[in-house]
Amino acid sequence: MTDRPPSATDVLIVGAGIAGASLAAVLAPWRRVVLAEAEDVPGYHATGRSAAFWHETYGGPYVQPLTLASLETLLNPDPAFSDHPFLSPRSALTIGRTSEAAAVDAFVAEFQAKGVDVERMSGAAVATKIPRLRPEWSEAAYEDACRDIDVGGLHAAYLRAAKRAGALLATRAPLRKARRVGDGWRVELGEEEIGAAVIVNAAGAWADEVAAACGIAPRGIQPYRRTVLQVRLDVAVPAELPLVIHVGGQFYFKGESSGRVWLSPHDETPSIAHDVAPEDWDVATAIERMQSVVDWPVAAVERKWAGLRSFAPDRIPVFGPDPHEDRFIWCAGQGGFGIQTAPAIAGLLAAQLGAPPPSGAIGRVDPLPFAPARFT
Incomplete structure (x- = not known):
C-alpha cells in the first residue's frame, strides 16, 4: 500500500483511476478521504489505456453537457492545480x-x-x-474544437491535488467485503479493515462486483x-x-x-x-x-x-447515491468518455458528498439524469 489506511474515514473511494482520483481531489478539502486501488499503481486499466481525446459529440447528446462543462478545467486549469493546459489542438x-x-x-x-x-x-x-x-x-x-488530452498529466494532477488536500492513497488494496455497521461501513480492504461513513464505487469494470461485495444490487455495469x-x-x-x-x-x-x-x-x-x-x-x-x-x-x-x-444499460454515466442505500455512492459507467467528463462528474458528485456546489459551467449541469435511481 502507498499509505496504510486509518482506522476510519469519512469517504472511502474504491478505484483510483480518473473517476476516483478526480473525485478525491475535489472532495478531500472538505472530507476525510481514502482512495483505495486494487492494483500496484493507480490508473492501470481504463485510464492508462485511453485514446486520449476530448470530443464534444463523443458519447452522444446525453454525455455532451458533461463534456462541455469539463472544457474550462481542462483548457484553463487553476494555476494551483496545473501550470499548463491538458488539451492541445486537434479537430x-x-x-x-x-x-x-x-x-x-x-x-x-x-x-x-x-x-x-x-x-x-x-x-x-x-x-x-x-x-x-x-x-x-x-x-x-x-x-x-476537438482536442487531444494529456491523460497521464491530468490523472497525475488529480492525484497530487488529492494528496495535498489530505487524501490517503492505498494501493494493492482491493475491497473484499463491506458490511453496514451503525451509521457507516466496516470494510475489508486488502489485509486491513477500515471504517467508512460512505463508500464511493468508482471501480470501473469492477463496479458491479464491488457493489455485490457490499450487499448492494448491481446496476448492470x-x-x-x-x-x-x-x-x-x-x-x-x-x-x-x-x-x-x-x-x-x-x-x-x-x-x-x-x-x-x-x-x-x-x-x-x-x-x-x-x-x-x-x-x-x-x-x-x-x-x-x-x-x-x-x-x-x-x-x-x-x-x-x-x-x-x-x-450502464442506457450507456449514460451513473453517479449519485444508490436508491436503496444512501451511504453507497455510484460513480461508474463512464464508457470511453470518462477522461473528458471527469471534471464535471467530480464536481457534481463532490457537492452531493459535502463539498461546495460547483460554479460556472459545471454548476449549470443537472445531475438528475445520471442518478442511479433512474433504474428503479
Whole structure:
C-alpha cells in the first residue's frame, strides 16, 4: 500500500483511476478521504489505456453537457492545480460513405440543436482534410474544437491535488467485503479493515462486483473490450490529422506523429472484468477498416493494446447515491468518455458528498439524469 489506511474515514473511494482520483481531489478539502486501488499503481486499466481525446459529440447528446462543462478545467486549469493546459489542438471529422449522407445530416442536426459548433461538409471539402481519402467517403461533419488530452498529466494532477488536500492513497488494496455497521461501513480492504461513513464505487469494470461485495444490487455495469493500435505507414500523414470517426461507429483513427496513426475498430466485445489483451482479429479488423477509408499502406504495427470500457444499460454515466442505500455512492459507467467528463462528474458528485456546489459551467449541469435511481 502507498499509505496504510486509518482506522476510519469519512469517504472511502474504491478505484483510483480518473473517476476516483478526480473525485478525491475535489472532495478531500472538505472530507476525510481514502482512495483505495486494487492494483500496484493507480490508473492501470481504463485510464492508462485511453485514446486520449476530448470530443464534444463523443458519447452522444446525453454525455455532451458533461463534456462541455469539463472544457474550462481542462483548457484553463487553476494555476494551483496545473501550470499548463491538458488539451492541445486537434479537430474531428465524423464521416460516412455517400450512402450514409442522411446519417451525417441527422448527426449534424442533433448536435447543432444543442449548440455544438459542427459544420456539414461533403465532396472535395472532406478530401482536403484527409490525405488519399477514397472517393466514396464523401460525407462528413467537421468540429474544429476537438482536442487531444494529456491523460497521464491530468490523472497525475488529480492525484497530487488529492494528496495535498489530505487524501490517503492505498494501493494493492482491493475491497473484499463491506458490511453496514451503525451509521457507516466496516470494510475489508486488502489485509486491513477500515471504517467508512460512505463508500464511493468508482471501480470501473469492477463496479458491479464491488457493489455485490457490499450487499448492494448491481446496476448492470457491463465491461466491453476496446482495441487500439499504433501503426507506421508507408506514406506521409501529418500528425495534426483530424480525429476521424465513422458516423456508424465502426472505427476511429488519428495522427500520432509523422507517418504514424492510432486507430481502433471501435470494438465492443462483452467481457468479464480482468486485465484484457488485444485479439489478433480485432487488430486486423482495425487496419482493414482504416484502409477501406484511405489509401495508406501499413508498414508495421508498432504497438497494440486493449482496455475495458464500461457502460450502464442506457450507456449514460451513473453517479449519485444508490436508491436503496444512501451511504453507497455510484460513480461508474463512464464508457470511453470518462477522461473528458471527469471534471464535471467530480464536481457534481463532490457537492452531493459535502463539498461546495460547483460554479460556472459545471454548476449549470443537472445531475438528475445520471442518478442511479433512474433504474428503479
